[in-house]
Amino acid sequence: MARPVSSARDSGQPDGGGCCGGAGVRGGGPAGCGAPGNAAPRSGDRDAPAVRARTARIAAAGAGGAGPGGALDGADSGRGAGAAAGGAAASSSAAGADPSRPVDAGRTGDVPGPRGAPRSGAGRSGTAPAVADEASRRPGGLLPAGLLGVLRPVLRRIACAARHGAGPAAALQPDALRSPRGAVGDGPRVRGRARRGVRLRPDRSEGISSADRVMSDLLWHLDGVMLRGVGRDRLAAVDLDIRAGVTAVVGCSGAGKTSLLNLLAGYERPDRGRVERIIGGEGMDVFWAPCDDGLWPHLTARQHLEAVAPRGARVDETIETMSLGDVAEALPDRMSQGQRSRLAVARALTAAPRVLLFDEPFAHVDAAQAAAGWHAVQAHLARTGASMVYTTHDPSLVLGFADRAVCLEDGRIVRDGDVDELYWRPDCERTMWLLGEGNWIDDDAADTWLDGGDGAPRGCRRPEQVRIEPRAESPIVVRAARFSGRITQADLYHEQRDRTRTFYHRPSADGLSTGMRVVLRLVILLLSAAAPMASLAGCGAAADAGPEPRRLDYWRIPPEGASIPAPRSVAIGPADEVVVLDNAGRLLIYDATGAHQHTWWMPDNSAGNPEGACWLRDGRIAVADTHYHQVVFFDDTGRVATTLGGPGEGEPGTFGFPVSIVEDDDGNLFVAEYGGGDRVQKFDREGRFLLAFGGVGTGPGHFQRAGGMVWREGRLFVADTTNHRVQIFDGKGDYLGMLGDDAIRFRFPYDVDVDSDGRAYVIEWGAGRLAILDADGALLGRFGSAGAGRGQFRTPWGVAVDRQGRVRVADTENRRVVSMVF
Known part of the structure; x- marks a missing residue:
């Protein structure tokens, strides 16, 4: 059941002593040098020795x-x-x-x-x-x-x-x-x-x-630095530029x-x-x-x-x-x-x-x-630049906040560079662990543990890239599985080779149990392309420079436990409220000014988090509960009213991985999904299946990883993420064309919205930017670049435009919502 919640000394002696004692921190001048001191004794005088030690x-x-x-x-x-x-x-x-x-x-x-x-x-x-x-x-x-x-x-x-x-x-x-x-x-x-x-x-x-120096972004330059220590050098042969x-x-x-x-x-x-x-x-x-x-x-x-x-x-x-x-x-x-x-x-x-x-x-x-x-x-950095x-030593604090990381081991720099690059492509197993759990795959590991190991890539495979699935005839048996929220640690035993190993992976909806026979597969994620795509986007960004926002604000994501979750989707309410889905399984309700009003929870998020929401005309909020293969409907108090769909193999009314949902002018619902049967299904307001269109492919009307959608003036815009395009359909699912011309190529468009004047806003996940097109599909320009600074985005997932023309972006890896007025 969802949980609706509303948000809410010293002894008077100056520091130092003797002729060259330190300047008095409280009171007079340097001690012992004749300068007067006028510090009044405090109630903390009984702690004077400890305080003097701190003062030193x-x-x-x-x-x-x-x-x-x-x-x-x-x-x-x-x-x-x-x-x-x-x-x-x-x-x-x-x-x-x-x-x-x-x-x-x-x-x-x-x-x-x-x-x-x-x-x-x-x-x-x-x-x-x-x-x-x-x-x-x-x-x-x-x-x-x-x-x-x-x-x-x-x-x-x-x-x-x-x-x-x-x-x-x-x-x-x-x-x-x-x-x-x-x-x-x-x-x-x-x-x-x-x-x-x-x-x-x-x-x-x-x-x-x-x-x-003033014009450069270089802050420090270290050249051949060594700092002695006891037993070994504290720093040795350090060459480093910090920007x-x-x-x-x-x-x-x-x-x-x-x-x-x-x-x-x-x-x-x-x-x-x-x-x-x-x-x-x-x-x-x-x-x-x-x-x-x-x-x-x-x-x-x-x-x-x-x-x-x-x-x-x-x-x-x-x-x-x-x-x-x-x-x-x-x-x-x-x-x-x-x-x-x-x-x-x-x-x-x-x-x-x-x-x-x-x-x-x-x-x-x-x-x-x-x-x-x-x-x-984070808010201070965004506000001040x-x-x-x-x-x-906490990997989550590196991944959550840093643009670059400097990895130290025994006083030496073993790697420095872009955080995404270091996370996905560390050069050795030791460096891999500095940025979190991972699975190092060498030739022996691939041959022993992986399904189809001969062709499997080597090196670091993060939990997001490993899938452990049941298979009755497999020689690999689960000895233990420990779920820790976002990942599962699985201890596996290979019966034929009498070997054990621990793997880290993202939990599946079914979960693992002791004695289960399983296989391991590596999956290729969109995330692994983030760094190169951002780099490619940067090469041509200047040519697409567009309008700067007249106003740029950042909204905080409330903490959940020890972390600040990342927003994944934004949707607009009837009074321009904003509902934000995050990767803690929460629905965050903000008013139009960015004030956090309520927090609601998904029924469960141990298998994964939702990716899309729609605020319906009847006041309910529909959420594409991606990893549970359903749509969940919340009433206006934050309680689950009903659900739609369930897991299936392409049957009407079932879902693979639903990612977005929109409502047309008649109250019908369109649900986009990916995962083997990339398609869009249409339901009436009572949840009855009406039709489906799409399919996996690169041709017109087909999808590779369908994403966000918007319904405007009888047309359905669908972000076709891995095909790098936005397609347009009518209410019957007939293909009408693409947004923009052939010269416009989006970099992994994750979401799209259209304002009341017909301008389209496409958030480009792979480039960290927002593309703006006029009502005729002509590119007006692009705003933003990949990064964590002001006016930058890191793997943004969602975009929505309210009735006043205010653009809201789920700046996912920067863990913030960006509000802009152009």
Whole structure:
């Protein structure tokens, strides 16, 4: 039965100690240097030792300003541990920036403080004590993100300069910034020391101009990087380019994921090789959320966000999105680990940098909260166009969010590239497992286990590509079958060869039982063509460039358990409501503005999920329950009213795999199906069979994988997916022609809709784009490309147009619904 549901410290002592202690995080200037400290004791003083330990690894956020190619390099960068690596230090490089260039003290004064705080700093106060004292007078004693990380080493030197005689009247020139190692200046004797200091000047790397960096999508370039460890190198011979978009760094524990992120953030320097950061433009470059969260122990959750929020940021909204309302006024030591993890991510999103660095985000968060958090990150990226690099060992988090993946093993990159390519075509079994369950088929496995093994393809076969079916005379016997939701793990025994092996496959409707005799077959899926088709589409996309939407919005898919499901279909209701089918077996009802109203469930989805829906004129919603070979009708309360059809071998009124359903002007229903008998059947409003047309083939009126349909003005448009076309029929099933002319070739059209003016919208699954044609079938243009950014789609399955001309697209692999107005 469907389930209708409506949706809904420290001790006061500043950080550090001694002459060169760290700048006070709360209160006065550097400890031990004579600068005043005014931090009031808090109720958390009894936890002071633990808090001081956390304070020692406080993460600092970086502020923008130095421009592209700026370098953060040196021994002091390790002590400026931080939540963000800022634009003032826009490149971590072992070599390349001119070591003779002095620290630009004037620039440090331009790093913004918290909202409402004075913006004075080193360049404006004019004296070292003034800098420290200015920090003590900030609201709450706060050092903002940029100052804390980038200026901590500078403030140490300023403090020591005051103690060692620079005096209150000494101007903050580079040669006045003293440390026990001497002045940081321009002289040849200190150039070597400057290499170990903080550089805020742009890195003038050979061969790449600053302008080129700004225009490039290259974010980081690593060349021959090595990072030493205990027993073995943490990173070895790493050559890598990281580009704009979403990149996942994936690997087992100890693979080197955190070490790589530390280098990107500038927290560590390579022992060999070069790390160059190439990020330009205005505002903050990078914000880093390290694995230990890097929170400021003296700030509440709200103050964390306010400290980094640009003007106009919606702090309260972020607090609500991350479910931090209960701890908004609490300090980190009064939060759970999961709350601290969510706060670290919330702070990074609020800072609105151009690049987010996340080290295992939400690792300590429960499944439901983690799913909501990931959705918030995804929505932020789509809204702002920011890039993200994150580490994970969870394949679902790679497949669900990343454009590219970097696979690490024992400190070495074993593979990097497009996620779809790595998922479907890994080059070895170890790489296969980094992106999820799979079956590695070599010659021996093919000969032993596969039906028709001689001609079977070798290499990785994912669960979607393996089918295990009953066969009475087979020598292969099921010893155990464990169902885990989307896949089944089957332990098989080959009687003739006395061998066992585990295979992973998608469950069938019949299921497997112990003792059942079975055969294994490999199936060729449309999914396996996604990467090359997207690539082909990109080659000619410019020629088909069409109108840009006047408005582009993204709707969230509510989490289900530990994951954010993927939408598969969209349909429009009588008041322009939208029903979305997802791969969790749910019907999601949204109003016309995108507000989620209700969630209903299919009776069962263990064998597979539905692919098409139609909101009927009588108020019912008809759903093509694909893998259960039927149509399910829901009433307006979300309860199953009745069903139509059942499994069959082509008999009238039975279905193979029904994928879409539409209603004509008289209330008759058309149901499209695939799976051996590709056809369309027509039923009257009472569910009585009327006629069928189609069949498997490439000629006119035949289908290969019939898809979405729409009925408009006496004509039925059917997406003929694998034949790369949309065919048109009348109400009797007579073939009328094709949508568009011979020059228009769609790339795996999955769905089609037609608006009130006769314009047709075809969603191209294989190209990640939307084709728009006028009422005469002439191509007006195409919008979108394959990807996860704004204005991009990844394997979109459905499209629908409401009465106001708003186009809704099920952007399947991006796990969102896209709403557009052209």
